Amino acid sequence: MPHTLTISQLTDKLTQGELTSRDATQSCLDRIAAVDGQLNAFLSHDPADALAQADAADAARAAGETKPLLGVPIAMKDVIAVNGHPLNCASKILGDFNSPYDATVTQKLRDAGAVVFGRVNMDEFAMGSSTENSAFGPARNPWDTDCIPGGSSGGSAVAVAADECIASLGSDTGGSIRQPAALCGCVGLKPTYGRVSRYGLVAFASSLDQIGPITKDVRDAATLLGVIAGEDKRDSTNVPEPVPDYTAALTGDIKGLKIGLPKEYQVEGLDPEVKTATESAVAELEKQGAEVVEISLPHTEYAIATYYIIATAEASANLARFEGVRYGARVDGASPEQMNRATRGAGFGEEVKRRIILGTHVLSSGYYDAYYLRAQKVRTLIRQDFLNAFEQVDLIASPTTPTPAFKIGEKSDDPLQMYLSDIFTISCNLAGLCGISVPCGFSNDGLPIGLQLLGQPFGEPDLLRAAHAYEQATDWHTKRPNFN
Amino acid sequence: MEYEAVIGLETHVQLRTRTKMWCGCANEYGAEANSNVCPVCLGLPGVLPVPNAEALRKTALTGMLLNCDVPGFSKWDRKNYFYPDNPKNYQLTQLDFPSTIEGFVDFEFGEGTERVRINRAHLEEDVGKSTHFADHSGVDFNRAGVPLLEIVTEPDLTGADMAYEYLNALKAILEYGGVSDCDMEKGQVRCDVNISVRPIGQTELGEKIEIKNMNSFSGVRRAAGYEIERQIGVLREGGTLVQETRRWDDAVGITESMRTKEDAHDYRYFPDPDLMPHTPSEEWLAEVRASVMELPLARKRRLMADFQLPASDAEVFVGDAALGDYFEVAAKDAKNPKAVANWVMNNLQAKLVETGGSVADVKFEASAIGELVGLIEGGQINSKIAQDVFVEMFESGKSPAAIIEEKGLSQVSDSGELEAFCNEAIEANPGPAEDFRNGKETALNFLKGQVMKASRGKANPQMVGDLLKKILGS
Numbered sequence: 001m002p003h004t005l006t007i008s009q010l011t012d013k014l015t016q017g018e019l020t021s022r023d024a025t026q027s028c029l030d031r032i033a034a035v036d037g038q039l040n041a042f043l044s045h046d047p048a049d050a051l052a053q054a055d056a057a058d059a060a061r062a063a064g065e066t067k068p069l070l071g072v073p074i075a076m077k078d079v080i081a082v083n084g085h086p087l088n089c090a091s092k093i094l095g096d097f098n099s100p101y102d103a104t105v106t107q108k109l110r111d112a113g114a115v116v117f118g119r120v121n122m123d124e125f126a127m128g129s130s131t132e133n134s135a136f137g138p139a140r141n142p143w144d145t146d147c148i149p150g151g152s153s154g155g156s157a158v159a160v161a162a163d164e165c166i167a168s169l170g171s172d173t174g175g176s177i178r179q180p181a182a183l184c185g186c187v188g189l190k191p192t193y194g195r196v197s198r199y200g201l202v203a204f205a206s207s208l209d210q211i212g213p214i215t216k217d218v219r220d221a222a223t224l225l226g227v228i229a230g231e232d233k234r235d236s237t238n239v240p241e242p243v244p245d246y247t248a249a250l251t252g253d254i255k256g257l258k259i260g261l262p263k264e265y266q267v268e269g270l271d272p273e274v275k276t277a278t279e280s281a282v283a284e285l286e287k288q289g290a291e292v293v294e295i296s297l298p299h300t301e302y303a304i305a306t307y308y309i310i311a312t313a314e315a316s317a318n319l320a321r322f323e324g325v326r327y328g329a330r331v332d333g334a335s336p337e338q339m340n341r342a343t344r345g346a347g348f349g350e351e352v353k354r355r356i357i358l359g360t361h362v363l364s365s366g367y368y369d370a371y372y373l374r375a376q377k378v379r380t381l382i383r384q385d386f387l388n389a390f391e392q393v394d395l396i397a398s399p400t401t402p403t404p405a406f407k408i409g410e411k412s413d414d415p416l417q418m419y420l421s422d423i424f425t426i427s428c429n430l431a432g433l434c435g436i437s438v439p440c441g442f443s444n445d446g447l448p449i450g451l452q453l454l455g456q457p458f459g460e461p462d463l464l465r466a467a468h469a470y471e472q473a474t475d476w477h478t479k480r481p482n483f484n
Numbered sequence: 485m486e487y488e489a490v491i492g493l494e495t496h497v498q499l500r501t502r503t504k505m506w507c508g509c510a511n512e513y514g515a516e517a518n519s520n521v522c523p524v525c526l527g528l529p530g531v532l533p534v535p536n537a538e539a540l541r542k543t544a545l546t547g548m549l550l551n552c553d554v555p556g557f558s559k560w561d562r563k564n565y566f567y568p569d570n571p572k573n574y575q576l577t578q579l580d581f582p583s584t585i586e587g588f589v590d591f592e593f594g595e596g597t598e599r600v601r602i603n604r605a606h607l608e609e610d611v612g613k614s615t616h617f618a619d620h621s622g623v624d625f626n627r628a629g630v631p632l633l634e635i636v637t638e639p640d641l642t643g644a645d646m647a648y649e650y651l652n653a654l655k656a657i658l659e660y661g662g663v664s665d666c667d668m669e670k671g672q673v674r675c676d677v678n679i680s681v682r683p684i685g686q687t688e689l690g691e692k693i694e695i696k697n698m699n700s701f702s703g704v705r706r707a708a709g710y711e712i713e714r715q716i717g718v719l720r721e722g723g724t725l726v727q728e729t730r731r732w733d734d735a736v737g738i739t740e741s742m743r744t745k746e747d748a749h750d751y752r753y754f755p756d757p758d759l760m761p762h763t764p765s766e767e768w769l770a771e772v773r774a775s776v777m778e779l780p781l782a783r784k785r786r787l788m789a790d791f792q793l794p795a796s797d798a799e800v801f802v803g804d805a806a807l808g809d810y811f812e813v814a815a816k817d818a819k820n821p822k823a824v825a826n827w828v829m830n831n832l833q834a835k836l837v838e839t840g841g842s843v844a845d846v847k848f849e850a851s852a853i854g855e856l857v858g859l860i861e862g863g864q865i866n867s868k869i870a871q872d873v874f875v876e877m878f879e880s881g882k883s884p885a886a887i888i889e890e891k892g893l894s895q896v897s898d899s900g901e902l903e904a905f906c907n908e909a910i911e912a913n914p915g916p917a918e919d920f921r922n923g924k925e926t927a928l929n930f931l932k933g934q935v936m937k938a939s940r941g942k943a944n945p946q947m948v949g950d951l952l953k954k955i956l957g958s
Contacts, residue, residue: 081530089529101523103530202529206757235532236760314757317562320573321527325623336568336621363564363752372754 003027004163004480007072007220014061014071021061021071024166025054025115028073032118032164035483040139041158043078043119044086050117057113068227070113075165077156078119079126080211081200082106089202090134091124093322093347095329103200104235105169105211105228112227120168121155124349125319126176126204128152129421132412133351140408141184142481143447147405150180156214157184161481167215167224171201173208174307175400175425178437181214182400182450185439185479187467188214189221190425192457193432194239196225197232203318205311206237208429217477218438218468222246225460241458249461250468255289257466259453260393264300267423271403274449277441278399281451284473285397285466295393297385302378303427304419308355309362309375310430316359322347354415383431390456395466398424400437400450424452434460438467439476448476486684487719489712491641493704494676495654497633497664498610499542504629505609506533506576511631513670517624525629527571532758539631540583540762542663543607544772546633547584549661549779550602554769558583558606559761564752569612569623577634579753582606583762589637590781591653593646597781600650601638608632627671633664639678639689644708647677651701656780660805674699677708680725681715690715691725695732695739707732711739783808791821800829807833810843813850823857827874835878847881856884864888869941899951902935902943906951909934920956928952 002010002024013019029047036042050073057071076082079089081099083106088094102110109116123133131139131154139154141147142162149158153170157180160168170177172190181188189212196211203209213224226247231240261282286292324330324343331346333339348356362371389396401421411418428435433454440451451470455463471477501511507524524531547554561579587602610630612623635654641647655673658664666673675698680690695711698704711730718725729748730739778786780802787798787808801808811828815821832853836842856873859865865873865888876887909931910917919927928949935948 079530087529094529097529099530100528199532200530203758234534236534236758237532313754316752317564317572317574317754320564320566321529321571323566323573325568326526326571327528337566340566360752363754365750365752368752368754 001027001163003031003166005166006216007069007167007223010072010166011070021054021057021073021115022051024071025050025073025117028117028163028165031162035142035162036164038140038145039142039158039162039164040137041120041155041162041164042075043088043090043121043134043136043155045118046085049085050115053115053117057115060113065113067111067113068223069109071115072113072166073115073117074109074224075118075120075156075159075168076106076116077122077153077168077170079122079171079202079204080105080169081202082116086119087202088119088136089125090122090136091322091347091349091352092135093328093343095327097328099200101200104197104232106200108228108230109169114227118159118165120159122170123152123154123176124352125202125315126152126171126173126209127315127351127355129175129179129418130406130408130411131155131180132408133349135349138408141405141447142483143185144405144445145483146407147447148183148408150183150401150405152176152180153188153214154180157181157186157188160184160186160214160216162483163480167213167220169211169224169228170214171204171209171211172425172429173204173311174429175422177212177214178400178425178435178450178452179422182437182439182452183405183448185448185476185481186214186216187218187221187439187471187477188212188437188450189225189460189464190428190435191225191229191460192239192434193429194237195229195241195434195458195460197230197235197238199232199234203314205314206318207314208307208311210429218436218464218471219247219250221436222250222464222468225464239458244461246460246464249465251465252469252472253289254285254466254469257285257290257395257462258393259285259290259292259466260295260389260396261292262297262300262389262396262398263294264297265398265424267402269402269420270399271443273441273443274399274401274403277449278397278451281440281470282397285470288469288473290466292397293393295389295396297382297389297427299378299381299385300427303382303430304423306375306378306382307422307426307430308358308419309371310379312355312359313363313372314359316356316363319348319352319356351415379430382427386427386431386433386454386456394455394459394462396454398452398454400424400452404443404445404447404449428454432457434458434463436463436467438471439479440470440474441476442479448479485720487681487716488684489643489708489715490639490680490682490689491643491647491708492639492678493637493641493647493650494678495635495651496674496676497635497658497666498672499539499631499633500662500664501536501538501542501631503536503538505536505539505607505631506629509629512626513667513672515626517622518626520626521628525571526625527573533576535759535762536631539607540764541772542631542661543583543605543633544764544769545661545775546605546635546658546663547587548773548776549657549663550584550587550589550605550635552584552587552602552605554584554764554772555581557581557761557763560756560759561753562756565749567611568621569614569628571612571625571628575609575611576756576759577608578606581761589650589653589657591650592781593649598646598650600640603636603638605633605635608634639680644705644712647708648701648705651675651704653781655701656802660777660780668700671699675701675704677704677711679708679711679715681712681719691727693725693727694729696729696742698732703732703734706734706737707739710737714739787812791815791825793822793825797822797825797829801825806843810846810850814853816851816854818854818857820857820861823861824854827853827857831871831874832878846878848877848883852877852883859884859888863944866941866943866945868936899947902947902951903955905935905938905943906931906948906955908938910952910955917956
């Protein structure tokens with residue numbers, strides 16, 4: 001059953017000649033054929049193309065090549081450009097658009113030998129926390145198919161949790177990697193802003209978006225981050241910081257590491273089971289020698305409002321290009337303006353429209369200072385909160401989500417309630433930090449719970465070290481949904 | 485009541501760069517539609533802009549040429565509006581922290597010099613070009629993303645002619661700096677004209693009327709002239725003006741209302757999150773500053789002062805900078821720089837036109853022209869021989885002295901030798917000689933011509949004239 005393997009397990013077997021990339025890829029394709037009808041993780045995939053890449057990887061290996069991901073099948077969120085493949089962002093508005101170019105991360109995966117395959121489901125344009133906003137139907141949580149898998153990278157998490165791929169890439173603007181990873185029982189890493197090139201990532205909110213891995217364990221997250229991180233001249237916001245060997249940070253030793261617990265995160269609505277699971281996880285870290293202290297992030301209560309002003313403002317401009325003139329679906333009109341209106345009216349879903357309108361409003365003449373400008377100032381304060389905290393501690397721990405996965409449809413009529421499910425993850429993006437979610441238990445209903453760790457900018461080695469040490473002491477990450 | 489006009493100009497100039505502002509596509513006019521395009525300048529999903537270093541440098545240089553400050557911090561903003569030629573449906577521009585600010589341009593107007601203050605010269609991106617066919621429209625995105633400099637004046641211009649002269653001066657500066665080709669035919673320069681009128685003596689400005697998208701300087705002059713008269717006419721008749729945008733109809737020669745302030749766009753500007761602010765270092769600024777060259781007006785004045793050239797000659801050398809540079813070398817030690825100027829402007833220029841070459845192709849040293857003039861002035865050759873010597877110089881690259889020596893072209897100024905030529909001519913042409921004696925002055929020219937012919941052009945014409953008169957008069 002090669003599709004159940006982690007990157008490191010598969011790589012060992014490929015190296016030892018026990019398996020070929022074709023075996024592994026075919027195994028994933030078979031798994032998709034068997035289960036994805038119920039999960040809807042994949043919007044599309046091209047088996048012939050995947051197998052051709054697998055064969056090329058096998059040939060390369062036979063010729064003596066060694067690359068970090070040689071022959072490993074990796075699924076891509078439908079917001080990351082892959083040359084010659086559909087790029088829909090789970091929206092109707094892109095029609096039959098195929099990307100004519102590779103994102104930088106796609107190119108880096110190819111350079112590392114990966115089998116880049118599949119377009120996985122998501123909330124339309126990465127806007128949402130449940131994958132219910134996909135124009136192609138919701139993805140379902142493999143732990144309970146009546147539940148949402150989280151979002152917006154829901155398909156990326158489902159595909160990993162249900163073993164339809166070895167690992168996947170998602171994108172995280174306010175929690176969109178960590179939250180679905182938590183709700184599906186996977187590891188999800190949001191790198192520091194500027195760590196991974198955004199070139200080829202269809203922008204939702206440019207100053208918040210980062211691409212990151214969703215994997216079956218922490219080591220895989222370290223491996224994948226090592227491949228996709230690094231300087232890219234095509235992204236001006238990319239930081240030319242050297243890329244360390246992240247797997248070398250996985251020493252298992254966290255003695256003396258200082259972990260902060262924000263007192264402001266004791267929020268109303270925090271599920272008791274989630275609370276208990278994350279407290280036990282922190283106790284485990286303490287047991288291994290970490291020092292746990294209480295910290296304060298005083299501007300926490302403003303984070304969601306700040307986020308929904310900045311993110312929607314940027315989105316309102318980022319999504320202006322989708323109007324049917326050059327590509328994507330077009331609804332004709334008597335004038336360019338009427339064509340725009342008709343195309344965008346028909347092409348965008350409810351939530352995307354809601355956010356475009358909100359973003360347009362906060363940038364409007366007369367409102368800009370009160371909303372956008374003020375939000376930028378608050379954002380600076382939120383970042384300062386974290387930088388102050390990181391003077392005292394190395395990492396910050398919290399639940400990833402306030403509750404386990406909820407039922408499909410439960411919150412879809414209440415966008416504000418939905419926005420609150422990002423409460424623990426959103427500040428990390430506003431402050432430009434890195435964060436990870438690792439499995440830390442299950443609810444009584446058998447739904448996964450995630451522990452979130454936040455690190456300072458470019459503090460991924462500490463983050464991965466702590467997450468890995470915790471994972472070594474527990475077996476949550478080895479659990480698989482009883483699903484077939 | 486007497487009125488006065490107040491005019492401010494916003495001039496958009498395409499920068500001359502190898503590639504576009506945010507991508508590696510060629511910045512090239514006239515290519516097949518949509519051939520210089522890529523995912524970035526087409527605004528495909530997922531792409532990001534990367535600033536063009538050459539455009540940043542040329543913008544800073546322009547700022548320096550326009551006497552502007554180049555601040556240590558500038559940034560990019562998104563200007564949001566939907567239009568089919570605008571690939572991202574926002575245009576990247578600089579709202580509140582432009583690349584260059586607060587300068588001025590001095591230019592000649594009438595008998596004197598005027599100064600217009602420059603508010604800013606900021607960098608933005610050009611958009612595509614729409615073409616409308618019978619039943620559909622097309623957009624060519626070759627122009628989309630071409631770096632565009634917007635140069636904004638303060639409202640310091642007081643009339644249509646003054647606006648026209650400012651534009652010519654601005655164009656000369658930009659061409660001089662190598663910043664832009666300013667080719668109007670290719671749409672490389674476009675102007676928005678802001679005009680208001682007010683009673684003379686009133687300090688507050690009248691209602692501002694903007695005329696958009698002018699693509700010729702003469703059009704600006706005509707439109708501004710028309711608009712000033714129109715506005716004064718409205719006020720004289722007791723009407724009121726409202727802030728509005730108008731369009732110039734060049735064929736009819738009138739302006740028409742496009743939209744009033746009420747339906748003005750809300751562009752919802754905000755800082756572009758895809759680009760970092762531009763924070764030029766001292767070293768970078770010093771490097772740009774080192775490439776600042778003398779401005780056209782300053783050069784004209786210097787040529788007039790240092791070489792005693794008339795304004796018209798100086799303008800020729802300012803207008804053709806390469807020829808001007810050549811002249812300055814040629815005339816460096818010349819006793820008669822005006823004569824050198826004539827040789828450069830007339831003979832050299834004619835030869836270059838004839839051969840299709842440039843001054844860079846000239847084989848002889850620039851100083852050789854000064855030498856040639858010196859030989860004429862010193863009486864070693866006459867101006868006719870000099871013409872032949874010049875042709876030879878141009879062809880072989882040899883020095884004038886060498887050519888004269890080689891071909892024995894030295895002027896004959898020996899009076900004994902010349903007297904012999906004169907006597908021969910008089911003897912051979914008794915008729916004209918008689919005519920001269922009888923007071924027909926023009927007959928002398930005929931005899932002079934005969935002497936020149938006999939000497940194969942080498943005779944000193946001044947001396948020949950004097951000698952002939954002396955012989956015939958005695």
